[in-house]
Amino acid sequence: MKKEIILFTVAALTLSSCGIYTKYKPAAEVPEDLYGEEVAVSGSTDNLGNLGWREVFTDPHLRVLIEQGLQSNTDLRSAQWRVEEAEATLMSARLSFLPSFALAPQGTVSSFDGGKATQTYSVPVTASWELDIFGRMRNAKQQAKALLEQSHDYRQAVRTQLVSSIANVYYTLLMLDEQLAISERTQQSWKETVDATRALMDAGLANEAAVSQMEATYYSISTSILDLKEQINQTENSLSLLLAESPRSVERGKLEGQTLPDHLAVGIPVQMLANRPDVRSAEHSLESAFYATNQARSAFYPSIVLSGSAGWTNSAGSMIVNPGKFLATAIGSLTQPLFDRGANIARLKIAKAQQEEAKLSFRQALLNAGSEVNDALVKYQTARNKAGLFEKQIASLEKAYESTSLTMQYGNTTYLEVLTAQQSLLNAQLTQVANRFTEIQGVINLYQALGGGRE
Incomplete structure (x- = not known):
């Protein structure tokens, strides 16, 4: 009896050294300069992604839409069913020990x-x-655990994406509303210019060409207004799809006065391992492949x-x-397997190759996350720097338009100069609104890139 106990102990130690019973060690390091050399990273764990979405998005209309999306979005509900499937798989793996x-x-x-x-x-x-002396069921259970965690991470990734998508579409609507309002004001102003030019023509101070050119520009602005209305309708439909409902008009605020956090802390890069659901999912995929390899080894015993x-x-x-x-x-x-040893060797090779693939995918997920943080920060900072320049440009163009309009009425300036000044002012105003949206979008993208919107 003593000899049997000794032999069993030696066998167990030998099998442990073969890797059948080894446990997966979670990653604790990330690549250097994950966010890029130009992004200053402090040693603080203060992180925009740690804020709740209600702290980031303060617009009451947007909050209502996000709440509705979290309740009804089809992709998020499907992700919940995936979690329940993984829970059942883990229960089955645990019951196999009985x-x-x-x-x-x-x-x-x-x-x-x-x-x-x-x-x-x-x-x-x-x-x-x-x-389960040789660890087949134990490794199967650990693999099922990893897959369950991966399903949780997938659901969280869908949730994070949903919060950011609803916010992006909502602010797109606010941008289009503002551009529509600017275009409609310009349309009205241009109609007055057309009427004034026609009056000058009747007085012999302008020709038919000037009136025709003014009218053509007026019609061009009118068609752009119709395009903007169509884009607003399409954007509202996109938002309705995110909310899993039929198309409807969306109640919303205005772009002016919207506030988002100014302190865009990114924290330390190693937080990516805990905050980004897609990074966690990639690591759990690696963990699952690790235990699948252990299972393939246990098939030899x-x-x-x-x-x-x-x-x-x-x-x-x-x-x-x-x-x-x-x-x-x-x-x-x-x-004891005898004649299928070749098949077992092949399965082990496949499992090892899949584990290496999962390791590369995990590293790539980390690099993608770092790149997204860098992109969002640069996008926000660039738009912020442009904001002051656009204000000065518009102020100058407004003066130019007023000056050319008065000069055409009381001097010898041609209508082409007025056309150019008015068109330049309109383009600058529309671009300024788009730049404000880009600034907001940079914050939203950074929030998502840092894993914001978690439960």
């Missing part, structure tokens, strides 16, 4: 050469229990199964006894 029981009653009626019929019956309860049955029967070999007697049996079996 013995299985089954009731298997049997009965026969037989007669030989017209003789009296004999009846036999057996009412056994069968049991089977696999001993025997499986040990204990089985037995207990119940009542009236069949005692060649005799039939009534009433029936209690009968119990126990069997132990060991199955």
Whole structure:
């Protein structure tokens, strides 16, 4: 008996060294300069992504839309079902450690050469229990755990994407509303200019060409207004899809006065391992592949199964006894793979290759996350720097337009100069609004890139 215990201990230690029982070690480091050399990173863990979405998005209309999206969005609800599937898979893996029981009653009626019929019956309860000495079921359970965590991360990634998408579409609507208002004001102003030019023509101070050119520009502005209205309708439809509802008009505020956090802290890069759901998902995929490799290794070793049955029967070999007697049996079996060793080797190679693929995917997910943070920060900072320049440009263009308009009425400036000044002012105003949206979008993208919107 002592020899058997010693042999079992040596075998267990040997198998442990083969990697069957090893545990996955989570990543604790990230590439240097993950956010890029130009992004200043302090040692503080203060991070925009740690803020709740209500702290970032203060517009009451937007908050209502995000709440509705979190309740009804189809992708998010599908992600929840994926979590429940993974939970059931993990439960199945855990239950595989317990013995299985089954009731298997049997009965026969037989007669030989017209003789009296004999009846036999057996009412056994069968049991089977696999001993997980070589770690097959244990690694399967760990793999199921990793897949469950990955499903949680997937749901969180969908949630983060949903919050950011609703915010981006909402602010797109505010941008289009502001551009529409500017275009409509310009349309009205240009109509007055057309009327004034026609009056000058009647007084002999302008020609037909000037009036025609003014009218053509007026019609061009009018068509751009129709385009903006169409874009607003399409954007509202996109938002309705995110909310899983039919197309409708969206109640909203105005772009002017919108506030978002000014302190855009990115924290330390290693926080990406905990904050970004897609990065966590990639690591759990690597963890799952790690345990799949361990399972492939365990296939080289025997499986040990204990089985037995207990119940009542009236069949005692060649005799039939009534009433029936209690009968119990126990069997132990060991199955060692022999001729499928080549297949097991191939499966192990496949598992190792998939593990290396998962490792590369995890590293790429980290690099993608760092690049997204860099893009969002640069986008925000560039738009912020442009804002002051646009204000000065518009102020100058407004003066130029007023000056050319007055000069055309009372001097010798041509209508082409007025056209140019008015068109330049309109373009600058529309671009300024778009730049304000870009600034807001930079904050939203940075919030998402840092893993914001978590539960």
